[in-house]
Amino acid sequence: MPAPSGRRAAPTANPYLVCAAAWAVPGGGHLWLGRYQKGLTLLVVLPLMFAFGLWIQGRIFPFQFSDLLVGLAAIADLGIGVPYVLAKLAGAGAGNVIAITYEYGNTYVIVAGLLNMLAVLDAFDIAVGRK
Amino acid sequence: MDTTSHLGLLLIFSAFVSIAFAVLMRDEPREQLMFGAKLFGTFVGSAVLLGWLLYPLPL
Numbered sequence: 001m002p003a004p005s006g007r008r009a010a011p012t013a014n015p016y017l018v019c020a021a022a023w024a025v026p027g028g029g030h031l032w033l034g035r036y037q038k039g040l041t042l043l044v045v046l047p048l049m050f051a052f053g054l055w056i057q058g059r060i061f062p063f064q065f066s067d068l069l070v071g072l073a074a075i076a077d078l079g080i081g082v083p084y085v086l087a088k089l090a091g092a093g094a095g096n097v098i099a100i101t102y103e104y105g106n107t108y109v110i111v112a113g114l115l116n117m118l119a120v121l122d123a124f125d126i127a128v129g130r131k
Numbered sequence: 132m133d134t135t136s137h138l139g140l141l142l143i144f145s146a147f148v149s150i151a152f153a154v155l156m157r158d159e160p161r162e163q164l165m166f167g168a169k170l171f172g173t174f175v176g177s178a179v180l181l182g183w184l185l186y187p188l189p190l
Binding site for chain 2: 045046107111
C-alpha cells in the first residue's frame, strides 16, 4: 500500500537499531535515516544542555528506588545516552547541593535526557514510516 | 550571562527546550523557526506572568 500523501516512504533500516543509535548518540537515529538537519541540531543541543546542567552543579542521580523520585530522575538522566557514560567516566555529576544553581542544574540534566527519549520515539516513527 | 540569575537560566532553558521541540515537531526549517519562537515566547512570557501573579502572595 502506498504511503499516505505528505509522508515519506519508510526507510529500510531496522527501527530498533535506529532507536538504539538514537538513544546512544543524540540525533544519531535521525542522521542514520537521512534527516541531517534534525540530527545535527539534536546532536548539538541535547549534549550541550546536559553538559550545561552539569557545569552549573547539577547531579547525575543514582539508581536508588527507595526514593522513587531519585530513581525516576536516574532513568531520565540515562536517557541522554553516551554523554551520560562519558560524564560518569569523567567523574562529573556529583552535584553540589549547597550551590544556588543545584536544582536548576538537575532540571537541565533530567530534561536533556527526557528530550532525547522523545527524539528516540521520533526516530522510531520515521523508521517505521509514520512520519 | 550570569549563570546564577533565575531569569538567565530560564532564558537558556527555554531556548534549549524550544529548539529541541521545534526540530522534533516540525519538518520545514521555516516552520521550525516559527514554532520555536512561539514556544520560547510562551515559556518566557508565562514565567514572567506567573511571577507577577505570585508576587503579592506572602512567602
